[in-house]
Amino acid sequence: xxxxxxxxxxxxxxxxxxxxxxxxxxxxxxxxxxxxxxxxxxxxxxxxxxxxxxxxxxxxxxxxxxxxxxxxxxxxxxxxxxxxxxxxxxxxxxxxxxxxxxxxxxxxxxxxxxxxxxxxxxxxxxxxxxxxxxxxxxxxxxxxxxxxxxxxxxxxxxxxxxxxxxxxxxxxxxxxxxxxxxxxxxxxxxxxxxxxxxxxxxxxxxxxxxxxxxxxxxxxxxxxxxxxxxxxxxxxxxxxxxxxxxxxxxxxxxxxxxxxxxxxxxxxxxxxxxxxxxxxxxxxxxxxxxxx
Amino acid sequence: xxxxxxxxxxxxxxxxxxxxxxxxxxxxxxxxxxxxxxxxxxxxxxxxxxxxxxxxxxxxxxxxxxxxxxxxxxxxxxxxxxxxxxxxxxxxxxxxxxxxxxxxxxxxxxxxxxxxxxxxxxxxxxxxxxxxxxxxxxxxxxxxxxxxxxxxxxxxxxxxxxxxxxxxxxxxxxxxxxxxxxxxxxxxxxxxxxxxxxxxxxxxxxxxxxxxxxxxxxxxxxxxxxxxxxxxxxxxxxxxxxxxxxxx
Numbered sequence: 353x354x355x356x357x358x359x360x361x362x363x364x365x366x367x368x369x370x371x372x373x374x375x376x377x378x379x380x381x382x383x384x385x386x387x388x389x390x391x392x393x394x395x396x397x398x399x400x401x402x403x404x405x406x407x408x409x410x411x412x413x414x415x416x417x418x419x420x421x422x423x424x425x426x427x428x429x430x431x432x433x434x435x436x437x438x439x440x441x442x443x444x445x446x447x448x449x450x451x452x453x454x455x456x457x458x459x460x461x462x463x464x465x466x467x468x469x470x471x472x473x474x475x476x477x478x479x480x481x482x483x484x485x486x487x488x489x490x491x492x493x494x495x496x497x498x499x500x501x502x503x504x505x506x507x508x509x510x511x512x513x514x515x516x517x518x519x520x521x522x523x524x525x526x527x528x529x530x531x532x533x534x535x536x537x538x539x540x541x542x543x544x545x546x547x548x549x550x551x552x553x554x555x556x557x558x559x560x561x562x563x564x565x566x567x568x569x570x571x572x573x574x575x576x577x578x579x580x581x582x583x584x585x586x587x588x589x590x591x592x593x594x595x596x597x598x599x600x601x602x603x604x605x606x607x608x609x610x611x612x613x614x615x616x617x618x619x620x621x622x623x624x625x626x627x628x629x630x631x632x633x634x635x636x637x638x639x640x641x642x643x644x
Numbered sequence: 645x646x647x648x649x650x651x652x653x654x655x656x657x658x659x660x661x662x663x664x665x666x667x668x669x670x671x672x673x674x675x676x677x678x679x680x681x682x683x684x685x686x687x688x689x690x691x692x693x694x695x696x697x698x699x700x701x702x703x704x705x706x707x708x709x710x711x712x713x714x715x716x717x718x719x720x721x722x723x724x725x726x727x728x729x730x731x732x733x734x735x736x737x738x739x740x741x742x743x744x745x746x747x748x749x750x751x752x753x754x755x756x757x758x759x760x761x762x763x764x765x766x767x768x769x770x771x772x773x774x775x776x777x778x779x780x781x782x783x784x785x786x787x788x789x790x791x792x793x794x795x796x797x798x799x800x801x802x803x804x805x806x807x808x809x810x811x812x813x814x815x816x817x818x819x820x821x822x823x824x825x826x827x828x829x830x831x832x833x834x835x836x837x838x839x840x841x842x843x844x845x846x847x848x849x850x851x852x853x854x855x856x857x858x859x860x861x862x863x864x865x866x867x868x869x870x871x872x873x874x875x876x877x878x879x880x881x882x883x884x885x886x887x888x889x890x891x892x
Contacts, residue, residue: 517742517743520732520735520739520742520743521743523732523734523735524732524735524743527732527733527734527735528730528731528732528733530694530726530730531726531730531731531732532732532743533693533694533714533715534692534693534694534714534715534717534718534723534724535718535743535744535803535807536715536716536718536719536744536807537715537743538713538715539715
């Protein structure tokens, strides 16, 4: 393995890292309005991607239909997670929603395992083209597709958050729940909508992970949850730009570690990266959005 | 305009508000005063829906508003400012007003997309006017959290006005202000009254209360001890006793 291979690994990692960015944003969005971690978020996203497979496998729809179906299903699952794990759970208790969402994570995992008999399911690629060659380097066409889809999802999210009243409402509720109510915003509605938006993003991430790996397996849920949390911590809880940068970083680092050592060791180094951040910069790359 | 009957709020064994009655007429500036802990802020929180009353009724324009959820009270025509400023600090001055103006009416469901996803253009003119009234036009694009204290207070007032309320609750608007700022506040309250707003003013600063209010209600230990014009209230022996040592 030479220098070119390492750079190539980093490039592939950056392209795939956008999926981690999306998962990190999802964690951070929910934390922003609820001040709680939704542990079942990545599992919900993956479950959404699985639901997308119902289209081509059971309903005879064309393969591309998986993507919109996955995204929509994940949005619905996001709302269901809000209803079951947050809406009626006392938020004052720091452990209550942690327990309810970990329970949901296990439940979703079990549902996936049972409905697929634990067998990995093939997932279509977003784009089936020849690799693009730039000098010594090669861009995998399907990964470029994944990258573009994720970037578009992020752009739409940022426009929603910073340009529309809906997005402002989620930020206003995060900062000043009392004043936000008196300005005519319904807390439960804004909270529920945030879960749907985070769910939709997770659906994009889940579908793109499936598309770049080529299959979905119940074994993915655990590692994606952990990576998403690492991204959130490195980026700074509550910071969306932080989650984007951290996602790319984790994607690149993971691939580089894999090229330097091997696939079985790479996660150890990703964990070490988290450790370094917790020690050196515990607040994350960007300090979070202000909360009251 | 606003009628409060037998209003009580108990926190455990503490009777923060204990059976008070008062009524505010359209177009007047009504003062609610009393020593610390007399139940003024609790009363405001009850009126704007942050607390549910233990007993009693709150009638706004003749209708009991107890079943109206907090977030709907703005569209009823009730807006307030806070004693401890509660702005959306990480939104700009302009965006703070945008969040409050054009609050949902009962037709809002049909206009959901326009209200929530629509752009800023249709609100631009109204908000620009509100900013000019508050003397904040030059800070429109700054983050609310970066404003000076006096500017933040003015922005809170502007945000409450952005929703075009009929009753405005001002919770200690003079707190922390210097004499010059209080004089400006005095003028602003009079200007608002002339524009037709009805105002409930909770205030510690007696000079301001006596200068701008039409009628005053005095609370002590959660009960009403006097009500009348500023002059009547000042002459009332019960009020003098409650304020003894703290009166101005």
